[in-house]
Each structure stands twice: as structure tokens, then as C-alpha cells.
Amino acid sequence: MATASRQEILQAVLELFRECGYEGTSMAMISERTKLGKASLYHHFPGGKEQMRDELVKLLGDWFRPRLEQLKDDATPPRGRVKVFISELDSFFEGGQRGCLFAALAVGPAENGCRIELKDLMNLWISALAELAEKSGVPANDAQTRAEDCVAQLEGALLVSRIVGDKSIFKRALRQAPDMLFGSSRQLES
Template sequence: MPAPLMSREEIVARLLEIFRERGYDGASLTDVSAATSLGKSSLYHHFPGGKQDMGAAVLEQAGAWLERDIIGALNAERPPLRRLDAMFAAVRSFYGGGTRPCILAALVTGTARKLFQAELTQTFQRWMQALATMLTEAGVGAATARELAEDLVVSVQGALIVSRGTDDPDLFGDTLRRQHARLKAALDAAQR
């Protein structure tokens, strides 16, 4: 019986998960084929450039999540604290509370880094810039806002790695709580 047809979005979502779990270099075409239920010829039909096209599609989907759930939350027409809360909720959800690996980390190591460096740089910078802009608009000084935004993204990425390495997702949750409190305190101080 043939495999049910999947949309490209569903295929890319499965690719994202296999790259998250195995890394770009660690995911073989056999792994990708098993994860997507597509034969190698079908994979090349959808991704003529092979694994590099697959990685680009995954990075594009991660970028779409960032724009919709993170940037969208930070740019929403609501009070700054509610924007911050929405951003943290999206981060918590996307990373399964610290149980799911970071797709950006999977693409920033090995051969993927050279292939996708420009897109990775843009993704990290976009997140930091959106957060810094929101903080600045709320009255936080520009230099402090930039520092807080950089610290948040670095902390989230580091906490994901350490949480996975220690098999303790509470480390991720604790890091998010501390970063949330730090950003909230900066917003509160700016409002005085």
C-alpha cells in the first residue's frame, strides 16, 4: 500500500525533527527516508539539491516560526510585558520545555554551518533585534536593550544544550524564568 501523500510542509516538519535529533551531518538519507516515509527518489523529486535543499527548507520553516511566533509576539499591539510573556511562551512551546533540541544548533555545527551561515546569522540577529527594539520602545536604554537581547538568545541556546546534555529540562525552564524576570525588571524600571 503506498504511503499517504504529505504536503511539503509536513515533509519539512519531519525533516526538522530528524535534523533536530541527529544533526544535519548525522541524518543520513536512509534516516530521512524513514522519517518522511518517502523513498530516496521521491526525496530528490521534492528536494532536487538533495540534503542541502532539505536543510534550506528546514531553516526556512524555522525562520517562519521565528517571524510568526517570536517576532510577531514582540511586535504585537499590546503592552510590552504581554509581548514578553508571549515570546517566552512561544520559546517554551517550540523547545518542548527544554526537551527538544534546537534546530539552529543542529545547523550551526559541522558542514551545515558553512552552507547556511548567512541564514543562521540573520535568524539570530533578527530575534535579538526584535527584542532590543521592543525593549527600547518601552523605554529601556538602547545599549542595555541590546545587551539584554543578546543575553537572552545566548542563554536560551546554551540552556537547551546543557538541558539535553544533562537530561534535565528543568535547567531550561529555570533559565527561562530567570531571563523573564530580568527582562521584566528592565521593563518595570523603564516605566518608572
């Protein structure tokens, strides 16, 4: 008789979603991965796949929010704070190659349900970086675009790394992130 905690199930589902996407992941696949019968899965998650997705999105927020808060803690210098955050992102995305839940859930019909949460969370991510850049002396307008571009660079690098099978692209995006936010050399908008 197999057994698994809610947390273990969600971890397995997270891996599947990141690899195969929401629509590409079936309850049968989750059953196989967790070694639990489908009925057991519905015992833990009466709402099925949708509930699993919603709980994973919530966990995504639970991972991000405190770390974005920490970015605002003025006890240490901005660059140091960003470096900590970047290294946490590295483990979170498992060094690239694995796919991102944001990207996985961004495909699919618009009545996706969790799209608003994803949007809010990504905006929170961006604005935390923007605020940090601004505190470091970057003009407000520029700080916002830098933060947007930085998140785009990270997400894009994750995708490109995955497609061409070279995680060094993502690793470099992580390394360059501080300069994208604070660097004086950045081209300004014309």
C-alpha cells in the same frame, strides 16, 4: 504504497536534524522515518538534503518573523507581549530536551550555505528583544546586551538541559527571560 506530503517530510527531517544534526542525518534515515523510498524524497526535493535544510531554515524564519513583528505591536504592555512570545518559544522548542535547529546547523564546515540566514535570523531575534527592552525604559546600550544575553541564556539552557537530561533548566530560562530583559536588578557593565 506509502505516501507523505512535503510538509510531513519536512517535519520528519526537522526532528532528525534536531536530534542528529545535518551531517548525522542520512537520506536512508529520512527514508526510514518517512516510509518513503529515496527516489520519492528526491522527487519532492530534487536538491536532496541541502534543499531540505534550506527549506527548513526558511520555515524557521517564517515561524520567527511574524512573532518578532508581534513583539513590536504597542497595543499591549511589553511584559505581556514577551510572556506570549516566551510561551510560544516553549512549544516551539517542545519544552527543551529536543535540541535546536540553530544549534544543530551551527556545526559543520563554514561553506554551510545557510549560515548567513541563521545569523540574520538570530540577529533579528536579538534586535526585536532589544527594541522591546528599550521601549520599556532600558537604556539603548543595555537593551542590546540584555537581548543578547537573553537569547544566549535560552540557547544555552536548551543545550545544558539536553546534555544533563533536565528540562527544568530550560523551563527556568523561559521564566527568567522577562526579568533578564526588563528587571531593574541586573548588574550593569563596569
